[in-house]
Amino acid sequence: MFDNKEQFKKAFLSKLEMSVGKSFEETSPQDQYHVLGNMIREYISTNWIKTNQVYHSTEAKQVYYLSIEFLLGRIMGSNILNLGIGDVVEEGLRDLGISLDDLESNEPDSALGNGGLGRLAACFMDSLASLDLPGHGCGIRYKHGLFEQKIVNGVQVEYPELWLQNGQVWEVRKSDLSVEVPFWGKVESFEDEQGRLRFRHRDAEPIMAVPYDIPVVGYQTETVNTLRLWNAEPANVPFHDDIMRYKRETEMVSEFLYPDDAEDSGKILRLKQQYFLVRASLNSILNSFRKKQKDIRELPNYVSIHINDTHPVLAIPELMRILLDEEMLPWEEAWDITVQTISYTNHTTLSEALEKWPVRLFQPLLPRIYMIVEEINERFCKELWERYPGQWQRIEDMAIIAHDQVKMAHLALVGTHSTNGVAYLHTEILKKREMNNFYEIFPERFNNKTNGITHRRWLMKSNPALTGLITESIGDKWKVEPPLLKELEHYKDDAAFLEQLEKVKHENKVKLAERIFQQNQIKVNLDSIFDVQVKRLHAYKRQLLNVLHIMYLYNRMKEDPSFRPHPRTFIFGAKASPGYYYAKKIIKLINTVAEKVNNDKTTNDYLKVVFLENYRVSLAEEIFPAAEVSEQISTASKEASGTGNMKFMMNGALTIGTMDGANVEIFERVGKDNIFIFGMTSEEVMNYQANGGYHSSEYYMLDRRIHEAVNQLVNGFFPNTNGMFDVIYDSLLIENDQYFVLRDFDSYVKTQEKVSNAYQDKKGWNKSSVVNIANSGFFSSDRTITEYANDIWHVKPVNSPIIKA
Ligand code: F58
Helix, strand or coil, X not given: CCCCHHHHHHXXXXXXHHHHCCCHHHCCHHHHHHHHHHHHHHHHHHHHHHHHHHHHHCCCCEEEEECCCXXXXXXXXXXXXXXXXXXHHHHXXXXXXXXXXXXXXXCCCEEECCCHHHHHHHHHHHHHHHCCCCEEEEEECCCECCCEEEEECCEEEEECCCCCCCCCCCCEECHHHCEEEEECCEEEEEXXXXXXXXXXXXXXXXXXXXXXXXXXXXXXXXXXXXXXXXXXXXXXXXXXXXXXXXXXXXXXXXXXXXXXXXXHHHHHHXXXXXXXXXXXXXXXXXXXXXXXXXXXXXXXXHEEEEEECCCCCCHHHHHHHHHHXXXXXXXXXXXXXXXXXXXEECCCCCHHHCCEEEHHHHHHHCHHHHHHHHHXXXXXXXXXXXXXXXXXXXXXXXXCEECCEEEHHHHHHHHCCCXXXXXXXXXXHHHHHHCHHHHHHCHXXXXXXXXXXXXXXXHHHCCHXXXXXXXXXXXXXXXXXXXXXXXXXXXXXXXXXXXXHHHHHHHHHHHHHHHHHHHHCCCCCCCCEEEEEECXXXXXXXXXXXXXXHHXXXXXXXXXXXXXXXXXXXXXXXXXXXXXXXXXHHHHHHHHHHHHHHCCCCCCCCEEEEECCCCCHHHHHHHHHHCCEEEECCCCCCCCCCCHHXXXXXXXXXXXXXXXXXXXXXXXXXCHHXXXXXXXXXXXXXXXXXXXXXXXXXXXHHCHHHHHHHHHCXXXXXXXXXXXXXXXXXXXXXXXXXXXXXXXXXXXXXXHHHHHHHHHCHHHHHHHHHHHHHCHHHHEHHHHHHHHHHHHHCCCCCCCCCCCC
């Protein structure tokens, strides 16, 4: 039905009529989207079934990627691209007077993730399928994904997200594969007929995990992998007094992405989600493995289980439970198999972000799992004791259970054969600092896998104009081998090419400007530099540094009419966690500054500030292609990797950034002339943290620019904001500016001046832009996934069943 335009139109019209019972003229864009979506899913299904058949029958090892988040965004466009049916669909629809872009915009984002970690999981799914690797995603089908953000009077207001409201065309419910997940109850020991000590879980309250499968289509291949999302539903339990409570509590498990865990009730729910994901996924993994009729001791040769951060770390005690209680293996053997099967990625160096669960909540909720964790802990502490006799402090620091807390990262480090960081610097920090104790014992387990992004979504799909220009110049092999983008460097002195590149950027800026006008009613200058910071709002990411710089520019322009820098449009997009008070104040501050500078006629030809509400994957796809400056300004050592930085680079923006996360590797690839680096190094930051010596008040007292801007937060400079920004002021001066915003301010301002100067030489700028694009191939997630496959999982491509198109 997608072979040619005429066939497609015929099929589309007839399906439209059959499924919605309206004449073509009466159908809505929603109807049309659903029909097209269903057609594509049907089209995929032959290869999906075949891929699954191959996976069931093959001897090849398979990998299961367990993640509490998958931030997919819209699915249709990516499927159309990967299937190679874009031209037929677009032209066919055009004949019917429908724009494919408009139709796609009817799809809600699948926003089952918070930010980088969840988006990485989505990019990995795309790469696994595109590389013909037998990779399965396992996650949770949250009824409500990440909240929708509205900005009301400059303040973030959260609304529930409703991606399932109009039905989901991509998922398939498989109730026959449901799994029971037990909570609460108690563990009883008993002796079996052979006199062995056995355990059983009694009086548990079970809930059902029902899988919904989403096909993951590879690019130009017949491989269609599966993302299995589990939905929580009441099990078939006897009707009892509290059935309403039971139903409510059960459904809550897959109701919301990451509920606020400030209260115990939230914590229990979160831990429930984690075990729910793990229990259901491992059950289904082991079912598939058992069908192969291999000895259970062979599990690590056939199955690799990857845990994305510590959220699915209960996979370790759960696999132990299966091996001990169901397969009846001795502890040592079960432990060996578990460690060899599971691998772990760490995504943060922030110690406050490492998960810990109070024993008083963990033990009653998961009694058998807790017993196993206790045993793992005891055995590990015994080993430590033998290795470090008398070193109580060290053993206490490394224990899995200490001070009535279960430390999930310690469990992950001890119970897996591989721990990886997500950028070179991050991995080094884990090895040398944060996890140095563990590195000493298990040096061979630590490795780096620098993050990547799928160039299919983030370049080919979102920036067709640039994709076209690249392909005209170097052919299209780069689409399947992104490092070939390097060939673009031959064009860095080609005046005609640079002109074309500038034109592409300009067209993308025009489109973004339209979006800005439509959302914010702000008219932006198309010749201004589009300077963008889009990411989650967090103190360490230092959106505040960006804002203070804008305030300084404004102040200086007001003071000195001869100071008029190259016009800039500062664009922000960021969601703050609903309970993160400080982050919400920063959002209010950005909007307050925007209000002030955008309405000042004496300066607003030079300075505009735009906060785009509800930053999400589909909006990101409009922003990256239009960006010229990429703000990657975290406090060095704090950003594990960043992946937005890679998306900007691939779309030709130049980075202003600290030597943090993957910025370091971008710097190494593009060279110092094609990136703007500023600020303290991670060594300097960590030295301050270890030895003290930083006094933010000195910077406040000695630097007029800082003094003025910081005072403006509290002195009535912004009308009607009495007391509103005290918390920001205090963070800088009373709490001694933990993230060194004032310390890096001068360096940032000077480097921003370099950015402005560099932009004056448009040819030189465009040349740098080419160097960035040309070197971005390394950051394709195809490279990252190939490294995981070779070094950690030991999985190989499985040839697709039918001959490649
Ligand atoms: C991010 N972590 C890192 N965590 O901050 C970023 O540097 C890195 O590039 C990215 O992972 C991918 O490796 C991140 O996104 C979360 O969103 C947590 C999810 C669970 C709740 C707390 C936040």
